[in-house]
Amino acid sequence: MDKIPILRMGRFLLVTIQVDMHDQLALALQEDLTSRIVKDGARGVLIDISSLEIVDSFIGRMLGTIASMSRMLDAETVLVGMQPAVAITMVELGLALPGVRTALDVDKGMEMLRSRIGPDGEMTGHDPDP
């Protein structure tokens, strides 16, 4: 089965979803990512969905679950690169992704992670849950 690659950048993990995922692939990513957070001691996860043409309820739930699981494992998740048409559709569908942080692009997402988790991987501040 195909796998979605997870790249490590210092204390952060970077995932770029570039394929039209079927449900099992999405579930596999959820599992892989949580094991990698623990194995690599990652403090932040950046998920780039700029190539994703849709986010339906299943993928939306998967993204929300990844964010919650990461939080349990002391890592922050930021979702970046959502296409405007996808955002419009998600709101109409009824998917609000509560608890998932977003940024416009990879640069802004990295900035967000760095400001929350210093370069040495220590938390620099606490803000209330989104």
Place this chain on the structure above:
Amino acid sequence: MILTREVAELKRPEDVVRVRQVARALALQAGFGLVDQTKIVTAVSELGRNALIHGGGGTATLEVIEEGIRRGLRIVFRDEGPGIADVERALQDGYTTSGGLGIGLGGARRLMNEFEISSSPGKGTTVTIARWK
């Protein structure tokens, strides 16, 4: 008048991806813009998954249609699964029997211009959706 018709099977999870791709191609052919294409493909994904998970598999028939001067895309999902006992309830956001979010059916209805569901216990479910340009 039907301009193009494609029938796709929904037997395995990968088939949902395939139906999404067919829907995208036909929406493009019908002349829909990006936001409409995205809405159509998202609704197709929700209903395709429903036919697979709840209906035990089925088919999706996708048609580019023309009525007078308007053009649209109609998709019919058919399964021969257990059917839905309480359709009204199934359409409510948050109601789920699969552990999902329970927004697929109601969400698909919001994303399309036309939505029709007929289901009888033991005989399966047919959902017809359409979006006009």
